Amino acid sequence: MSMTTRAAICRKPGSPWESTDVELDEPKANEVRVRFHAAGLCHSDDHIQKGDAAMRFPVVGGHEGAGVVDAVGEGVTRVAVGDHVVCSFIPACGSCRYCSTGRQNLCDAGKNASTGMFPDGTFRFHLDGEDLGGLCVLGTFAESAVISEFSCIKIDDDIPFDVAALVSCGVPTGWGSAVHAAGVRAGDTVVIYGAGGVGSNAVQGARMAGAKNVVVVDPVAFKREMAEVFGATRTFADAATAHDFVVETTWGELACSARTPGSCAVTWSISCRARTTSPPPGPRGSGPGGCCCDTPSATPRSG
Ligand SMILES: [Zn+2]
Ligand SMILES: [Zn+2]
Secondary structure, X not given: OOEEEEEEEXXXXXXXXXXXXXXXXOOOOOEEEEEEEEEEOOHHHHHHHHOOOOOOOOEEOOOEEEEEEEEEOOOOOOOOOOOEEEEOOOOOOOOOOOHHHOOHHHOXXXXXXXXXXXXXXXXXXXEOOEEEEEHHHOOOOEOEEEEEHHHEEEEOOOOOHHHHHHHHOHHHHHHHHHHHHOOOOOOOEEEEEOOOHHHHHXXXXXXXXXXXXXXXXXXXXXXXXXXHHHOOOEEEOOHHHHHHHHHHHOOOOOOOEXXXXXXXXXXXXXXXOOOOOXXXXXXXXXXXXXXXXXXXXXXXXXX
8 A cells, every 4th residue: 555755856957856745666576665764955956956966857856865764576585574774766676687796886786876767668646547667766855755665775774874874875986986996005195185074084095995195175274174184185176276286196196097977077096006117108197107986877976
């Protein structure tokens, strides 16, 4: 039997978020209903609301969330009623070609992120006879939502929901951009443009990966201050003033590579490996010693 739940929806690009009651279906096979305790506001949500990113409307916002499973559909094995869970903005079915080859960020089940439609072609949110998709087939800006069991991960009961919710998108996007996509190694110099939600976690990832210099460029003083808390070794208000420092610390080589977080596209991390040889051929910033981070994100965060 369906239920009513409160949700923040956006009816069309440019319309403000609107809090309203919507109808929520029961979970079907391999789906669970989650009662959310916390949600994060990612810049992707803002992009969607402003019409800067493609999305089916109307939409229930939110793809960062943590809560408690209070109902499960047929065949659900990953979680059970009462489990504390955090959402993942990209599902991982575990059995498709990509999941089975270690590329869960490309899981086939993530294909409906921009429509909120379930694989059977139906929707779980409804309002006045109209179907609403949840962003990334989640919709964490609702008190309750029905989501795929492949889109949630069980967490320990003592992890605070407001902290867990951030791991749905911003933390892994930033961390992964530095640690996995850029492959930051001990001794690297890493430059991170933008120290918002994604960038702050790129800072932490780079520092934990052993970078010698973690350089942050952000025009906002507060973000530069917080970047130092997260592990930045130097901060600059703009790229021009950071340039000389990066030239000096990389012996003129600058970037060996560059990575931009997918659709979130707000953080740009450059990892430079200083060399004892002469600078490599090719345009500046594209030499063979460099690397960049490209987060496997379907959704962005800035801030
Ligand atoms: Zn998969
Ligand atoms: Zn996001």
